[in-house]
Amino acid sequence: MDRILEAIEKARSVLIVGHVRPDGDCLGSAFALREFCRNAGKIADAGSPSPIPEAYNFIKNISDFNEFSLKSYDLFIAVDCASKDRLGRLEGYFRSAKNTVCIDHHEGHRGFGNVNKVVSDASSTCEIIYDILAPTGKITPIIANYLFMGLSTDTGHFMHSNTTSKVLYTAYKLSEAGADCHALAAVLYRTRTKNKTMLIAKSLEAMRFYMDGKLAVIPMTADLLAECDIDSNDTEGIIDYAIAVKGVEIGVSICEEKPNEFKVSFRSRGRNVNEVAGIFGGGGHIYAAGCRISGKKEDVIDKIIKAVRDTEAQ
Ligand SMILES: [Mn+2]
Incomplete structure (x- = not known):
């Protein structure tokens, strides 16, 4: 048994x-x-x-x-x-x-x-x-x-x-x-709330590209979440919009759960993002991983770009 x-x-x-x-x-x-x-x-x-x-x-x-x-x-x-x-x-x-x-x-x-x-x-x-x-x-x-x-x-x-x-x-x-x-x-x-629909719209607008369009980052700040009246627990699926963009190899979403504390999710089309998340003490799977990073939004994004570059060089 x-x-x-x-x-x-x-x-x-x-x-x-x-x-x-x-x-x-x-x-x-x-x-x-x-x-x-x-x-x-x-x-x-x-x-x-x-x-x-x-x-x-x-x-x-x-x-x-x-x-x-x-x-x-x-x-x-x-x-x-x-x-x-x-x-x-x-x-x-x-x-x-x-x-x-x-x-x-x-x-x-x-x-x-x-x-x-x-x-x-x-x-x-x-x-x-x-x-x-x-x-x-x-x-x-x-x-x-x-x-x-x-x-x-x-x-x-x-x-x-x-x-x-x-x-x-x-x-x-x-x-x-x-x-x-x-x-x-x-x-x-096939069902989503109005608030989630608004979050998708604002996330798409906020999406940024780095490394010749190979890295896409969606920043969800506390202000943006408040504007949509949505909880940081309800951000599942947002990252899919980043990895769906043609040419993007790594999609990232960062979500400010507490002031200056971000929950970070990674998706990839081939690169091992488990390794990237590992740099920050997180983990997951090769194509999908997560971690937490503290700091201001811009610093968090800089740290992510550096980690993606560092793991690429190996
Ligand atoms: Mn599971």
Whole structure:
């Protein structure tokens, strides 16, 4: 029996936690596992150190996310978290749990739980969770929907380079298990708020090009976010506009989360941006990575340009 299924079976209570600034994959993973555990008769809760971004408000049973019915749980499962500090303020639950599990797909991560399942060539944590749960035959349509969400969002709706035949096979199996792919695509990719639409417009206007057009940077300052009345958690997808420009090899978005503290995301068409993010203590994957850099907007951009140049020279 799979060691993770065994750990779930032994536990009476389970807490599943995704990373700060949760995305579709970590939310899909957390909700899918919570549902699976609840169906198995466990006390199961799920959370993340940050609230759910508005774009994901359509998710079923969202209301008790981040509600914790116990002070400590038998089993703590970290999903989609490349390191312990991604657990943020929920790390206390990790420490007080009797047993801990890590399920993740980030490059270079070895796992910080008692039981670890890190598959770096998996497209998403949801793909790994599908593989764990499939043999049980207990993937309900609700679970299939959650898992499909992560599979879809982490592959850019089956367009990123991580869209392997296994990803498409998993999508097929989830669709067969009851995932409503059309309804999910409609809410994930064909619906956005007015504020987000305004953010896209202003981000496009603010986009700048460096290195003969090979590097595109979208700066989202606190002022710009305030103008659009949007939270820094709701900036997912903005970076795609930078990497979509013809001739751009590295797309970067910088988002001012706190005064002079930027969350930086990288996308690439070939260059290893995991290396670039690594210079600033961040990481991710070859084609998609992130880090944080503090300083004024112009200084942050200068540091990024230097890091991109330095890694190119190697
Ligand atoms: Mn992921």
